[in-house]
Amino acid sequence: MSESIAYPPAGATARDRTHTLFAQTMWYVALTAGLFALGAYLGRDLVGGVGIVAFIAAFASLIGMQFAVRKSLNLTVGLLAAFGLLMGLATAPTLAYYASADPQALWQAGGATALFIGGFGAAGYATRRDLTAIARIGSWALVALVVFGIVLIFVQIPGGALIYSILGLVIFAGLTMVDFQRLRQSTDINSAPLMAASIFLDILNVFLFFLQLFSRREA
Template identity: 75%
Template sequence: MDQAYPAVVQDRGRVLFAQTMGYVAATTGFFAFGAYIGRNLLPGVAFLAYLASFAALIAMQFTVRKSTQTTVALLLLFGLLIGVATAPTLVYYASTDPQALWQAGAATALFVAGFGAAGYATRRDLSALARICFWALLALIVFGIVLIFVNIPGGALIYSILGLVIFAGFIMFDFQRLRRSRDIEVAPLLAASIFLDILNVFLFFLRIFRGSR
């Protein structure tokens, strides 16, 4: 019995990993569909979709222990709505610098794979790193607001590089949570967190590759 328990724990870990990454893939698919249907919408509609997407994300916190099906549906709705919200940005890059989209996509895949693997493999507790990244993200948001009103030479590049550093920490922390957790019910929440990491990294790389030209 004692020998069988670790095997059961490992099986639950593998199931959680598979389900979470499956949800990430499905959310990405709905994101792509949302970006497609939102490509010709007005910016005001995109902003409303942005607000609605985070309403769906918040609702997931209340449904995760009550209904897995509802939580997954909200996750996919979130992916669809954030795709609609991001559509104007993607259309802009596609029309002005399509090469940046492919470069950002490839860089994001390598970035997430590298830091995700590091976070999944490390034995050190990354909770403190996550707290630092949270406060650093708030500071970055303030810095972004300052950039709207103040012209700082190289400010956009600095903003993007700092964003990548912060989300490297978030990616490592989220993949460590994915390894340590054995609660299958939290798979949609982990998927939402990892998807947001990927999306933000992609957008930061877009700004970098666009700015390089």
């Protein structure tokens, strides 16, 4: 890793450090996405139980990053890499199912996700309005969405899956804007792996919501 990227010169302006943070974070997002794709490929024949174990391990890696960031940047990046690979393994059975049953939905969801993240990310990065309130509302709304998803497992609600996906996209539109605004406002280079993990989770969740929508449309 280039020292000029990881550690800007001492005399660099706040704008320089922000631009460096943006570039570094996007590099980490790309790295995580690449390892996610590798994990999804390697785990394409895994059974669901292994995917659950991989998801728990990925969550543990994410928690570990919160502590490692205060001690070692290299350790934090290593945990981020493990997180991406494990998330790929965790979602591999789902992606493999869609690849065999409805491959067109995968491409449509991927394209829609790129436009969604690009649009709302740019809006969040450019806006001068404080999005702190959206962050609080989005966090609680996400908890409510998880509860709603659990209810759907046990209770048949007409159009429940469609409602769940649309609400999820609305919530992550706000959270994506918040994450990109934080990226513009911060100048702490060491926060790049954590920001990358947050943005990657935005991308992954949006992709999965779109995947549900497009697969339902084709049904």
